[in-house]
Amino acid sequence: MIPARLLAGLPSLLVVLALSGCSALWSCTDTTAERGEAGVRVRLENTSGQSLGVTAEVVDWRLETHPQVPSEGDKVHFHYRFDGVEGTFGPAVDACAVDRERVALGCATVYSSQARPAPDGSFTGDDWFTLEHPERVAEVLLIPNDQSYDRRTCEQDVKDGGGTHPPDTPRAGEPL
Numbered sequence: 001m002i003p004a005r006l007l008a009g010l011p012s013l014l015v016v017l018a019l020s021g022c023s024a025l026w027s028c029t030d031t032t033a034e035r036g037e038a039g040v041r042v043r044l045e046n047t048s049g050q051s052l053g054v055t056a057e058v059v060d061w062r063l064e065t066h067p068q069v070p071s072e073g074d075k076v077h078f079h080y081r082f083d084g085v086e087g088t089f090g091p092a093v094d095a096c097a098v099d100r101e102r103v104a105l106g107c108a109t110v111y112s113s114q115a116r117p118a119p120d121g122s123f124t125g126d127d128w129f130t131l132e133h134p135e136r137v138a139e140v141l142l143i144p145n146d147q148s149y150d151r152r153t154c155e156q157d158v159k160d161g162g163g164t165h166p167p168d169t170p171r172a173g174e175p176l
Helices: 004-020
Strands: 031-034 041-045 052-063 074-083 092-098 103-112 125-127 139-143 161-167
Touching: 041 139, 052 092, 052 139, 074 092, 074 139, 103 125
Parallel strands: 031 161
Antiparallel strands: 041 052, 052 074, 074 125, 092 103, 092 139
């Protein structure tokens, strides 16, 4: 038989254990969202695959010499646009230079917060890819998965980490 005094203190003990992270009630899991279909114009999705009401688009791209490092030869210079972003902190997407078979030659994350506001309410910016073979680039694509989510894992933070994380940025050689 358990004394009444001990039973009276049990709820407080459970609260302390739960708040300290020592409880089995914290079932932290890490998962990775499915990668969305890459395109020149994409509707951004959260890690559950739901639309954020934001679109991102590659406006144009070309091979040219970067004005600050002309000795490095041609690079891929691309311009992008975000529509539907509210505020200064917004979503991010992966941009990838791909060959004719849509195999990634190089990728980088592009943040709407790094773009400049345009008169029409969109946010525009540009970036550069430094690639081993820039002449193989057939197009620049965006991947619709919002990359701005917190990537803390269960291992890093059992209490606040975990959940569904955006897919990893594609590596060179991955088909899109």
